[in-house]
Amino acid sequence: MIYLHYFAGLKEAAGKAEEELAWESGTASDVLQWVKTSYPQFDFSAVQIAVNEEYVLESEPVHPGDHVAFIPPVSGG
């Protein structure tokens, strides 16, 4: 199991802030593909991925228990 976190426009598109996904092994890219397929109405072109609260490249391995967050372009300040 991994824990997915959505924010801003993606949270609205998904209709939820988080969900769990059954998971054995794979990369951040694999998780992204699953989320893209689940919420095709959202534009993922500028979305970054964070695993356990750190930005990662899509090649990063994702392990059971990890928290994977999808970060649309930020606009704090």
Next chain:
Amino acid sequence: MGAELKPFHVTEEPLDGAPYMDYVTHPGAGAVTLFAGTVREWTNGKRTMYLKYEAYVPMAEKKLAQIGDGIMEKWPGSRVAIVHRIGELAISDIAVIIAVSSPHRRAAYEANEYAIEQIKKVVPIWKKEIWEDGEEWIGDQAYKPEGGKG
């Protein structure tokens, strides 16, 4: 706040700069810059009614602390505190406060500007503008991680 002030904080409470200024002030400091980012009514000809901020709070606080660490490395002798408000903010409400103290003035200015620039690039906080006739999540910068973690 007072003694329990968290130097890198995301909160739904209204912000006040004074405790953060006190936090960074110490005998080695010769300058303190206190930046407040406030909610602007007009942006590109569009009138904002209010803003809504959302954050990935644990990661945002971690990133704010990393910005603070970066400042203390780049400008030795500096002390930093950053707080960002989330939730619904009205026009002129303070969205972010950055307090930096340094031995000399120039570093305090530079480090403070560096902090807001980093916030806008890497801290997972999002702003939604709510207008009279619509709303939109803002986010037009295209930061990409260069080397994975960090």
